[in-house]
Amino acid sequence: MNSDLEIIRHTTAHILANAVQNLYPQAKIAIGPIINDGFYYDFFIPEVNLSPQDFEKIEAEMKKIIEKRYKIIAKEISDPDKQIKDFLVSGEKFKAELLEKYKDQNPTLFAFIDENGKEIWSDLCKGPHLRNTGEVKAFKLLSVSGAYWHGDEKAESLQRIYGTAWKNKTELAEYLQKLEEAEKRDHRKLSKQHELFSIHEEAGPGLIHWHPKLAFLRNRVENFWKDLHEDNGYQLVYSPHIARAKLWDISGHSQFYSENMFKLAPIDEQEYVLKPMNCPFHILIFNSTLHSYRELPIRIAEMGTVYRFERSGVLHGLPRVRGFTQDDAHVFCTETQLVSEVCSIIDLINIIYSKFDLTYSVELSTRPEERIGDNSIWDMAETALKAALENKNIAYEINEGDGAFYGPKIDFKLKDAIGRQWQGATIQVDFNLPERFDLTYRDSDGSEKRPVMLHRAIFGSLERFTALLIEHYAAAFPFWLCETQIMILPIADRHNEYCEKLYTELKSKKIKCKIDSRGEKINAKIRDAQISQTPYMLIVGDKEMGENKIAVRERRKGDLGTMTLDEFLVEIKEQDL
Numbered sequence: 001m002n003s004d005l006e007i008i009r010h011t012t013a014h015i016l017a018n019a020v021q022n023l024y025p026q027a028k029i030a031i032g033p034i035i036n037d038g039f040y041y042d043f044f045i046p047e048v049n050l051s052p053q054d055f056e057k058i059e060a061e062m063k064k065i066i067e068k069r070y071k072i073i074a075k076e077i078s079d080p081d082k083q084i085k086d087f088l089v090s091g092e093k094f095k096a097e098l099l100e101k102y103k104d105q106n107p108t109l110f111a112f113i114d115e116n117g118k119e120i121w122s123d124l125c126k127g128p129h130l131r132n133t134g135e136v137k138a139f140k141l142l143s144v145s146g147a148y149w150h151g152d153e154k155a156e157s158l159q160r161i162y163g164t165a166w167k168n169k170t171e172l173a174e175y176l177q178k179l180e181e182a183e184k185r186d187h188r189k190l191s192k193q194h195e196l197f198s199i200h201e202e203a204g205p206g207l208i209h210w211h212p213k214l215a216f217l218r219n220r221v222e223n224f225w226k227d228l229h230e231d232n233g234y235q236l237v238y239s240p241h242i243a244r245a246k247l248w249d250i251s252g253h254s255q256f257y258s259e260n261m262f263k264l265a266p267i268d269e270q271e272y273v274l275k276p277m278n279c280p281f282h283i284l285i286f287n288s289t290l291h292s293y294r295e296l297p298i299r300i301a302e303m304g305t306v307y308r309f310e311r312s313g314v315l316h317g318l319p320r321v322r323g324f325t326q327d328d329a330h331v332f333c334t335e336t337q338l339v340s341e342v343c344s345i346i347d348l349i350n351i352i353y354s355k356f357d358l359t360y361s362v363e364l365s366t367r368p369e370e371r372i373g374d375n376s377i378w379d380m381a382e383t384a385l386k387a388a389l390e391n392k393n394i395a396y397e398i399n400e401g402d403g404a405f406y407g408p409k410i411d412f413k414l415k416d417a418i419g420r421q422w423q424g425a426t427i428q429v430d431f432n433l434p435e436r437f438d439l440t441y442r443d444s445d446g447s448e449k450r451p452v453m454l455h456r457a458i459f460g461s462l463e464r465f466t467a468l469l470i471e472h473y474a475a476a477f478p479f480w481l482c483e484t485q486i487m488i489l490p491i492a493d494r495h496n497e498y499c500e501k502l503y504t505e506l507k508s509k510k511i512k513c514k515i516d517s518r519g520e521k522i523n524a525k526i527r528d529a530q531i532s533q534t535p536y537m538l539i540v541g542d543k544e545m546g547e548n549k550i551a552v553r554e555r556r557k558g559d560l561g562t563m564t565l566d567e568f569l570v571e572i573k574e575q576d577l
């Protein structure tokens with residue numbers, strides 16, 4: 001089951017634990033699992049606050065352990081109760097608790113043994129490990145953060161050291177370079193450089209303020225989305241931001257989602273809740289008239305802003321927030337329309353993602369153990385989702401049993417410019433809400449039927465998708481998403497009037513441009529436009545003005561030479577406006 005890399009990383013976590021206990025004898029060890037690309041280990045260290053400054057010392061200690069090439073051997077625990085006592089005597093209460101839990105499962109200790117056969121250090125673990133510590137060839141400690149035993153805020157505070165380990169130094173160097181690139185692209189960092197968004201203590205955590213540049217981008221994205229949906233048979237709606245608690249009782253959210261819902265003070269003695277989802281509103285719209293089979297499918301879409309309580313500890317930049325906008329839509333159709341509806345959603349997904357140069361992988365999640373609806377309806381829905389994916393020639397993986405209790409779903413995982421995965425679109429079949437809201441349509445034979453309901457979002461959360469765009473493009477957004485597409489740069493004041501004329505001309509063609517008429521040197525103006533990733537700079541001096549031309553610079557290609565405005569317009573004709 002365990003890959004070579006997993007065994008390397010797992011063994012390195014033990015070496016880290018041994019090193020920390022050598023350096024800080026009061027340190028007690030908790031758990032040290034492997035994670036994506038690395039591992040961590042949790043420590044309880046009284047009176048020590050680890051920081052990245054300590055990593056050099058800890059890494060040096062780890063290297064010593066590696067150089068000693070300690071053999072790693074398994075030792076069966078024949079008397080778990082005695083071992084638990086030993087753990088408690090040495091203060092290893094976390095290990096004692098773990099062993100208590102696993103004592104009936106043939107627990108083992110793994111020990112580091114030196115060349116004389118002496119035991120140097122041991123840890124409770126079931127393996128597997130490398131044969132000796134010397135087989136660890138390339139590792140690095142990355143960060144340290146707070147953690148809690150069992151993740152429980154009321155339990156002991158622990159310190160978690162994250163690290164990575166690879167087969168060799170080349171692989172490690174490549175990984176570290178990728179990390180560095182990711183750090184440069186961090187949307188929170190780029191937001192500060194480019195004034196994109198802010199979060200304010202006065203307004204509350206997890207609530208995003210979109211600044212003009214990013215708001216412009218969002219407007220462009222939303223308009224693109226709205227036009228596309230109108231063209232593809234969706235009806236756009238708006239729904240309220242609050243609703244009576246009663247609505248969420250009907251939908252069932254009060255029972256299984258209440259921890260995430262913001263409850264409002266009673267209004268007219270009625271309980272109200274800030275909406276965590278858009279679905280019930282779209283259902284009310286659907287349900288407010290009688291529907292014949294001839295009208296189906298009905299596709300209701302909205303850029304719907306929802307509010308969900310997330311603990312402050314998990315809030316993070318744009319992707320993890322308390323208020324966000326979903327590009328939400330609900331499709332009501334007949335069973336026989338299901339395949340073609342899912343196919344047309346996939347078509348939309350392809351159009352939208354290719355617009356942003358994003359590729360994806362797909363997962364299909366099927367019926368879980370605990371579920372509503374009988375097997376025949378699950379068979380129908382799972383078969384339809386598979387048929388649609390196959391019809392569209394999309395490779396997918398199956399997550400057996402990972403569907404929601406109310407229906408199977410398709411998830412799209414996006415891949416950004418540096419190969420990282422982001423959560424993308426979902427298409428979710430729902431057998432639950434149509435029952436709860438008693439949705440019906442009149443079939444061709446006059447009988448009342450339940451429509452099939454699909455939830456789907458393509459961006460998911462606009463906030464998260466925008467974070468993806470910032471990092472994917474490293475804030476060098478494509479032309480159509482730039483608030484300033486062209487910066488006009490007069491070299492001296494005497495060129496301003498000519499620049500004004502250029503500005504008026506470009507503006508009449510719906511091109512977003514500005515004039516930098518500050519009293520700065522031209523090189524400083526070019527540098528600033530370059531730093532803010534303005535796609536084009538038009539430079540005007542005596543020569544250009546005399547010839548009725550402009551000197552054009554493009555942010556990546558640099559100097560494109562001198563040309564007339566008409567020639568420049570031909571140059572940018574290929575750009576989306």
Ligand SMILES: [Zn+2]
Nearest residue numbers: 110125126127
């Ligand atoms: Zn182990």
Ligand SMILES: [Zn+2]
Nearest residue numbers: 278279330455
């Ligand atoms: Zn929904």
